Amino acid sequence: MPDPATQAHLRPLVEIVTQLPHYRALGLEVVDYAPGRATLRCDYRPELVGDPQTGVVHGGVVTTILDSVCGLACFLGLEQPQAIATLDLRIDYLKPAGVERPIFGVAELYRQTRSVAFLRGHAYQDDVEDAVAICVATFMIGSVGFNPGGDGGVQP
Amino acid sequence: MTLFDRIVELKAAGDPAGISALIPYTGFVGLGCELDDDGLFCRLKSQPSNMGNTIIEAVHGGVVGALLEHTAVMQLLWDSDLERLPKIVNLSVDYLRPALCAHDLLARGWVVKQGRRVANVRVEAWQESAQRPVAAAHAHFILG
Numbered sequence: 001m002p003d004p005a006t007q008a009h010l011r012p013l014v015e016i017v018t019q020l021p022h023y024r025a026l027g028l029e030v031v032d033y034a035p036g037r038a039t040l041r042c043d044y045r046p047e048l049v050g051d052p053q054t055g056v057v058h059g060g061v062v063t064t065i066l067d068s069v070c071g072l073a074c075f076l077g078l079e080q081p082q083a084i085a086t087l088d089l090r091i092d093y094l095k096p097a098g099v100e101r102p103i104f105g106v107a108e109l110y111r112q113t114r115s116v117a118f119l120r121g122h123a124y125q126d127d128v129e130d131a132v133a134i135c136v137a138t139f140m141i142g143s144v145g146f147n148p149g150g151d152g153g154v155q156p
Numbered sequence: 157m158t159l160f161d162r163i164v165e166l167k168a169a170g171d172p173a174g175i176s177a178l179i180p181y182t183g184f185v186g187l188g189c190e191l192d193d194d195g196l197f198c199r200l201k202s203q204p205s206n207m208g209n210t211i212i213e214a215v216h217g218g219v220v221g222a223l224l225e226h227t228a229v230m231q232l233l234w235d236s237d238l239e240r241l242p243k244i245v246n247l248s249v250d251y252l253r254p255a256l257c258a259h260d261l262l263a264r265g266w267v268v269k270q271g272r273r274v275a276n277v278r279v280e281a282w283q284e285s286a287q288r289p290v291a292a293a294h295a296h297f298i299l300g
Contacts, residue, residue, distance in 0.1 A: 020208055021206070021207040022219060047180050048184060058222065059222070059244050060185070064219060086249075087250070089249045090246065090247070091221075091247050146208075
């Protein structure tokens with residue numbers, strides 16, 4: 001677990017990211033974070049359903065949770081606040097998400113070069129070891145993207 | 157009537173928008189499906205709640221992914237006489253340019269390969285011109 005001082009230092013970045021319009025629309029909540037790591041929660045809602053016969057949420061919801069949590073983990077792992085932009089995102093959908101239960105997304109930044117960040121993550125429900133989807137993503141660092149802590153960023 | 161039977165009926169009636177509208181999530185993000193002379197395409201309507209980046213006012217990458225996945229499924233349904241809904245196995249998205257929230261985002265897909273059990277579909281999304289894609293994807297689906 002990260003120490004409280006580190007979390008307090010990162011808290012403004014987390015606050016800014018969770019105020020983004022689509023984070024709010026989907027109701028994404030940050031449940032844990034540390035440098036280069038984050039966990040998000042998305043509660044089940046009928047308007048997120050992709051298959052009305054089974055009630056399973058749309059794959060796009062899982063994609064959005066994973067893109068969001070990779071982006072957040074990336075910000076929290078950078079030494080200096082810099083703009084980032086998703087370069088690519090690849091997802092394996094291992095099984096349908098269970099109905100009427102929240103979906104969690106967790107990601108970690110595991111390698112960073114001057115211009116590229118490499119992340120991996122997964123989505124799960126009851127058990128962090130039991131993934132419904134896994135992903136790898138790369139982000140460009142310092143490109144025209146989103147920079148919550150830099151010049152022109154939304155200040156807390 | 158099952159969902160799939162309803163889809164087959166709407167396909168026979170030439171109504172891809174009707175198929176899209178069966179899915180609650182399409183209403184949440186403003187996702188629709190249309191036909192033109194070149195065939196089927198999908199449209200993600202410009203709406204402020206899809207914004208994932210307030211500095212360059214761009215659509216959230218996950219919603220761009222949702223458009224690409226939806227387009228791939230719709231193209232498969234439209235091209236093939238499937239016996240059930242295709243199940244997505246994986247999706248790989250390349251983000252090429254910012255998708256600006258101020259404009260609709262359009263996408264067209266094509267089935268690269270369809271076997272008995274699996275299909276590979278490619279999709280490109282664009283805003284001002286199809287020659288300048290903002291995102292591209294390939295996806296695999298299990299058919300049986």
